[in-house]
Structure formats: C-alpha cells, structure tokens
Amino acid sequence: MNPNPLKNLILLTGATGYVGGRLLKVLLEKSCRVRCMARKPEYLRAKLPPLVEVVAGDVGQPDSLGPALEGVQTAYYLVHSMNNNPDYEEADRRAGENFGRVAKAAGVQKIIYLGGLGSAGNLSPHLRSRQEVGQILRASGVPTVEFQASIIIGSGSFSFEMIRALVERLPVMVTPRWVQTLCQPIAINDVISYLSEALDKDFSQSRVFPIGGMKAVSYGNLMREYARQRGLRRFMIPVPFLTPRLSSLWLGLVTPVYAQVGRQLIEGLRYETVVDDPSALSVFSVRPLGVEEAIRQALRNEDNDFVQTRWSDAFSSNPTRTEASTYGNRIVDSRILHVDAPPDLAFVPIERIGGARGWYYANFLWRLRGFMDLWVGGVGMRRGRKNPEKLQAGDTVDFWRVEQVEPPRLLRLKAEMVLPGRAWLQFEVTPEGSGSLIRQTAIFDPSGLAGQLYWYLLYPIHHLIFNGMLRGLSQSILSGP
DSSP: OOSGGGGGGEEOOOOTTHHHHHHHHHHHHHTOOEEEEEEEHHHHHHOOOOTTTEOOOOOGGGGHHHHHHTTSSEEOOOOOOOOTTTTHHHHHHHHHHHHHHHHHHOOOOEEEEEEEEOTTSSHHHHHHHHHHHHHHHOOOOOOTTEEEEHHHHTTHHHHHHHHHHHHHOOSSSEOGGGGSSSOEEEEEEHHHHHHHHHHHSSSSSOOEEEEESSEEEEHHHHHHHHHHHHHHOOEEEESSSOOHHHHHHHHHHHHHSOOHHHHHHHHHHTTOOOOTTTTHHSSSSOOOHHHHHHHHHHHHHHHHHHHHHHGGGSSOOOSEEEEEEEEEEEEEEEEEESSSSSSHHHHHHHHHHHHOOSSSOOOHHHHHHHHHHTTSSSTTTTTOOOOSSSOTTEEEEEEEEHHHETTTTEEEEOOOOOSSSEEEEEEEHHHHEEEEEEEEEEEEEEEEHHHHHHHHHHHHHHHHHHHHHHHHHHHHHHHHO
16 A cells, blocks of 8 residues: 555546546545646636646647646546547547656656457457557556456446437337447446556556456346346347448437447447456455446446435526436436525425425316326325425425425425336525525436336426426515415
8 A cells, every 4th residue: 555645646637537537536535646637627626626736738739748747656547539539549549649758758657547448459449549548658668557448337437328328218129239249347436446446556567457347248138137127128139230330320319329439339349348367356456346236336326426416516607597407317407596585484485395285386287197196006195294384304295205305405305106217306495695596406217218208298297387386486485474
C-alpha cells in the first residue's frame, strides 16, 4: 500500500465519463490528491468538491498537457474518441502518442489505462485501436498498467444500455450470429476496484492484465439473464444474414446507440472477448462477480442511486415549466411552479394530498383509475390515508405508499397499483426569493415493451392530470389552510 497517498498527485483524465466519474469518487474516499483534466474545466469544476483541482487539457493538443501533468506521479488514461469521431483510430493513436510523450517528459511514474479485451490477430477495428493505444503508452517509457475488459455491466455503461434497450423493447428478437459469440462481462464495481488497487502497487515495468467476470457467456445468454431478472419473456429467432451494417441500423432504430457507433460495436461482437491470462487474479485482491450477480448489482445500485437523487439537481438552474429525461431505464417527467409562500407553508397541502381531500384536480379520473386497479386485482383507492394532516414513511395514500417524507422539503410516493413497471410521484419544495419553487416529478420504470406503450399511450392523460394537480396545489397554497 502507498504509505502516504496525499504525496502522490494523481491525474485523472475522463473524469466526466462513465468509468472516470466512478473512479474519482473512490479516489476521493481514499483521501487521494486528485487533479482532473477536462477540455471544458468550468463544466467539471461546478460538479466537484472545492478540494479537487480541475485543469484544462486536451489529449489531442500536446501543448495543453504539460501543465496538467506537472508534478503528477500517477496518471489515469480513460479517454477515447469513438463516440464522436469517425476517424477515431487515428485520433486515438495521436492522443496516446501525445500523452505518453508529455508524461515521460514530466516525470510521471505510472500510467493506468483501461483498454479492450480480445486476442491479438482476431480483433475488430475498435478493439484493435484500444489495444494499440496501450502499446503506444507502454512504448513511451512510462511504466503502464493496462487492464483489458470486455462488456462492462453497470447502469449507464454503453454496452449494457444497448443490451437493456434491446431486451426491454423487443419481445421477439431476430438475432444475427453474433449473439452466440462468447464474452466475459465484468461488473463496473470490479473494474473500479482493479483501477483503484493498481494505484497502490509498484510496477517497475509495464504489465497487461485481461480482466473479466467469473465465467464467459454468449451475448444471447447475457440478454436472457437480463430478461429473467426483469421478469420479461423474450424469444430469439436466429438468422444468418444480418450483416454488421444492417445490425447497426437496426440498433439505431430500437436502442439509444447511434448507427455509426453501433456498427463499430457490432464489428466487435463478432469476436470472442474472453480472459486467456488469469494473472490479474494473483496480482490483485479483486474477486470478480458472475454475470447473474453483476446484473443484479447493477439493477440494485441503480435503485439506490435513484432513491438518493434529488431530481432538481438533474435539471438546469433556470428550469422551464416541463422537462423530460431518463435515468437508466426510467422515464422522468418533471414540472415546476413558483408560489408566493415560504417552503413550510407550501409543503402543507402537499403533505395533505390524497384520501378524502383528493388530488387537487380531476378526482373522478383518480377514482376511475382506482376502480380499474381493483378490477385487475390491485388495491384501488379504498385504503385512503390514516392521518389527514401528516405523513410518515410507510403510510398508505390511496394506491400509493410513502417512500420518503422530509417536511418541508420532500415527499416521494411509490405506486402500489397494478402496472407494467414501477412508478413514483415526487414533490420537492425549495426556497426561491421570497417564495418557493415546487417541482413535481413523475418517474416510471417500464417493464418491457408493455411498459413503454403504457407510458406513451397514456401520456396525454398524465400530462393533463399532472399539470392540473400542480395548479391545484398552487391554488390551495395561496388560499391558505
């Protein structure tokens, strides 16, 4: 272990990315001294604690790297160009050369790099480029620790979100040959553990460590396991004639992946990405999860992150009336309204919602929804609420249950009606000038295609009800108790 991590200045590139953002959190928990490099430092600086140093730098501009690498002992290289550059191979080649050369001149003692898994001579252009960057960094003369990973399982991971979208949206999938290809997925937490532990180990020369989960699986089995854990029945019909180009266009239609990026990924899916060198297990203490537990952990962590998230933090500081976003698989619909009342008064009618008092707008539609819920075996509206004035966690409010209540700031209700998914309704109250800002947020986690159809077919009704409810709350606040 490093006896004094405060003396080891760390440069983290890619801190705004999927892996880098999670690694930064772990490094700060270890009390490491971290400097983050970004092309737009003002954007990153606003999101980080004051003690984290943020500097301007671009791996494509070698003159910008000297100040960023000055005094650095260990540098994490977590950047690549495939997302936004059709000529990503050449761009990544130049970036690796720039970074390695300047790091050597600055006296950097170690580079830690996350690349792609695959056997040499049997690689897609994307994976070949990732491994070429590792070779360039090692050739710089700076001892480089390269981890080579296959699919990373975690909410927000590019490959995982592609698989999620396919499984969630397609009850029947016409699948090309690549679904039978073996891969060795690894959980994001295990990747972060490898990257973090490499910081504390001394390497006098460069090393390459293929890393993966406990066992290899086919992409088809990976999709089936995700479907099983989500409670979805999915049918796969294999066909031999879907070319990488056709597959990428198909992905562009049914997933959030752009067709150009999807094509590069599909090219990679034709090649096996399995660990053929287990040395990482003897050098590091990490014991990677299997596919089943990795997916379970990803879904569970997504729930925990969701519970801890203040949705107002996800939107701009100058919000419009209605905004839409997604969080993992969740659909988020958020509306705001300013009221001329302090938070303690603005929260009163929010805490009184439901039961005999109703929902401040179109109560007949709420009763109709309750009747429909009863008809399909749900709880309906008959439970009401036991205390008409106050709420506490665990209380029932018609077909909702209080998941969290923090007067005068927050009320979150979780739906217990019969739904093709899970739903929450959240109210947040924050001070704004002499009044308050009320943010009303509906969150829906659809289960498969049925859940997607449910949300979008009923969206006009939801739009009407949620807008009316927010206006009704405002009128109740202004009219007083």
